[in-house]
Amino acid sequence: MATAHWKVRPYVLTGGRTRTRQRLFVHTLISVPYYDPRFAAGLPPETRSLYDRARRTTSVAELSAYSGMPLGVTRVVIDDLATTNRLQIHPETYSSPFDSRLLERLRDGLLQLA
Template sequence: MVIPNQSRSARVRPYAITGGRTRSRHPLLLETLISVPDFDQDVRDKLIPEARDIYVLCQVKQSIAEISTRLAMPLGVVRVLVSDLADHGQVQVHPTGHVAGQPDRGLLERVLRGLQTIS
């Protein structure tokens, strides 16, 4: 498990981290998987602390939801930073297998079965 970066004050607002942006340029759903195809220490050293944490964590494929949870970072911030990393070719965004905005019936059925096993 990755521990959130402690080099930045907890008082830093999410909009300061994302430069005021609230939307990503890529359709990043909660289940969208992210990975770092070719980890590069020099790239890591040049990133802001929050993007660096994402870059390091995604050496192993992670979903947007997992990144947010493991780094204790708001989903919106994760989406914007992952989108920035993807724009620079530093992370790979794996297709989710369905059109954004349309429900994935298979995913919904798996969630339903999982919820039924909990009951």
């Protein structure tokens, strides 16, 4: 997990917003449909680390942990990038947040971190 070395305050990254236009759960999967290195170069370091990491399909929680941003800030940044079609928010594939497949994925992910 990356440590947070903030270049700017979180409210600067979110424009002071705390809400997103769409619901983003911790297990929601995010990816970059087309990676644009020029676009990435113009992003603040915190946002760029999230954008770079999402080149692999990754959950909201993993992006938050990797980028070092708080979960709420991560959700707003993801929402902003998705609004400009830079990130894809994958539809929920689980009927419940307590779906056994989700819990198995969570367990497997935690075992990989151990």
